[in-house]
Amino acid sequence: MLMQNRQAFQPVEAATDIARGGRSLGSLFQMSTVEVVPAGKAICWEGDAAKHLFQVVEGVVRLQRIIGEGRRVITAFHFAGDVIGAFLQSDFLFTAEAVTDCKIRRVSRKSFNEEVGRCDLLRPEYISLLCKETVAAHDQMVLLSKKNAEERLCTFIARLVSRRNAEVHKGLLRIPMNRQDIADYLGLTIETVSRTITKLASRNVLLPEGRHDLRIVNLRRLQELSGNPDDFSEKTCHSVSLH
Amino acid sequence: MLMQNRQAFQPVEAATDIARGGRSLGSLFQMSTVEVVPAGKAICWEGDAAKHLFQVVEGVVRLQRIIGEGRRVITAFHFAGDVIGAFLQSDFLFTAEAVTDCKIRRVSRKSFNEEVGRCDLLRPEYISLLCKETVAAHDQMVLLSKKNAEERLCTFIARLVSRRNAEVHKGLLRIPMNRQDIADYLGLTIETVSRTITKLASRNVLLPEGRHDLRIVNLRRLQELSGNPDDFSEKTCHSVSLH
DNA sequence: CGTGTCCTTGAGCTACTTCAATTTATGTGG
DNA sequence: CCACATAAATTGAAGTAGCTCAAGGACACG
Structure with a gap:
């Protein structure tokens, strides 16, 4: 019935294939404990060192940037399964806040990078995730522009x-x-x-x-x-x- | 004097360290011949299979998408050293056109992926490039939004x-x-x-x-x-x- | 030196914003 | 469970930044 051929939304669901048993990006989060984040609370702050990546287990998260007095831009919404912070190099470039009550997991950037660097199966998935995020960002540029x-x-x-x-x-x-x-x-x-x-x-x-x-x-x-x-x-x- | 702390522009210069002698992304293009593209001519077309990646050797290139009648969005400009098409998975999502007379090199996606997959030095640079492209896209979203x-x-x-x-x-x-x-x-x-x-x-x-x-x-x-x-x-x- | 293209400037218009007043939902305490 | 309180959403009226349409001017090409 519906047939949007490109990615459905800004973020890109990276998990769901956890069930496949294979070593997927989502599985990296499996070992860490679930944290509860009530609606409205921040998960990380723009400007802080991006020491962790997050995965949304349940709920909806918004990524936002504040520019000037009272101007806020939401660059993406993230849903269950999505990974947050994949494209960050050093600092958070956004504040992530829970839109609804959320459950999340986190892994340290260090161990994430190590795992991805080590495992030949994870890497294509990681790269694919980065590519899709860029594609989504471009779609949003079109939306905002025209x-x-x-x-x-x-x-x-x-x-x-x-x-x-x-x-x-x-x-x-x-x-x-x-x-x-x-x-x-x-x-x-x-x-x-x-x-x-x-x-x-x-x-x-x-x-x-x-x-x-x-x-x-x-x-x-x-x-x-x-x-x-x-x-x-x-x-x-x-x-x-x-x- | 000038001190923009994030990336300077939409695209991200990937080469320039060719001179370092080290195996860099830019060096992948070194073996292919230089093509001349006169101003206004297209390098690749939106919708076509993305069989190649390009590197701008000289000149300026624009990436654009056409939506509806007469509406054009330029998502990025690329300058000497920049790699075009790094984040593409299958098809071109943009038409690339020469803004000025250009010189470019191309490599096939296949061999690019093979080289990056093989070489442990290239991969971080590739990933870094993808991350920076996403960051640049987000900056542009802020610009267009607010x-x-x-x-x-x-x-x-x-x-x-x-x-x-x-x-x-x-x-x-x-x-x-x-x-x-x-x-x-x-x-x-x-x-x-x-x-x-x-x-x-x-x-x-x-x-x-x-x-x-x-x-x-x-x-x-x-x-x-x-x-x-x-x-x-x-x-x-x-x-x-x-x- | 002329011709076509690109750029600038002006005048009026419109889609969206801003400010303000209701109306509707949501949650709480009696 | 209902009445109330508070926040969120809707609706209206007026304002405006940027767009559209149109004309004039500057630059680049032969």
Whole structure:
């Protein structure tokens, strides 16, 4: 039914194949204990030495950067299975905060690097993770650079829908984050996010049910409105040179 | 004098240490012949199978994506020494075009991966490259998400200035790309770019000399106007939690 | 020296923001 | 379990940064 061909979301789920028994990135976290992080609490701080990597076991985490007074950018959301901090070299370039109550595991960067350096099976997965993060970041650059409010919101919702493990129960999509989170992720204001949802509702694309659930009425239409050409019409505008 | 602490620009110079004699990523391209690409011509196309990686030997290259009719996003500029396509897994996610007359080298993805997989010295450099690309992409997300026209342009110019090998001859900075390129990179229109330059000139921050050169009158001020907190005042707004 | 392209400047417009007032959800204590 | 309190979300009205459209000017090419 849904067929976004590239990665579904900013972060990239790295685990899930723990079950495969094989030595996967996710398995590196298996030996460490689970920590509980209540909603709103920080996991790590921008500017601090990145001594650990984290894996989300349960819940949703946001990565954010604060620039100037009151300006916040959310660069990614991370879900169960995702690894946080893979691309960091020395310091955290973001503050990671729990959006919902979370469970996480951590491993030290040192031992992570040692394991990845040693194990020939882990390395491709690690590299693949880095590549996908970059691809996701580029997609977000396109969104922030050229999409209008409606396209941004539809893209966001479409990404949520097509996440593996997405909380979709008979057309009801769980939105774990609040409007401010969504706004800061999409480069908009809460008001614009709110108004855009209302507009989509009036057009029978979706139907908000409470603050944290959306009934997806017309997924097809939603995807069309996301302004992602390749999501349905495959390649239309590739190889079209401007100027 | 200049002191941007993070990477100077979107792409990350990977070579330059060819001279070190050591086996570096750049050295992988040494054995292949130099190709000449005239300004405006494409090096690879979005959607095509990414069978090669490229290294810029001379000139400037832009990576761009076309979305919808007439909407173009430039995700990065690449300069001499930079590697293009490091983070690609299968297909090109961008069209690479020469901004100026260029010289490039290419290696096949296959042999690149083999070499990197084999050589323990190359791998950290490769991973480091991937990490830096992601970091650069995140910086660009912040720019596109929260910065106004003036901050965007100042950030852009400051990045150009602090590039290693930057073409700065006694305060005169070479701008190889045209206004449309700058606009599509910064998420603005040519008109806004033009007006913003005029405004900065009237405030004695810089002085345009022809279409492709800027005299940097007040670098300090330029950096301040770029809205990058950590560029001079170190950490001011870190660890400030909203909400 | 002319011609085409790129850049600049102006004037009006619009999508989104800002500020402010309600309305709706969520959680708490009686 | 309900009434209340507080935070979050919605809606409205007014403001604005940047866009669009259009014209004039500068640069680079033959």
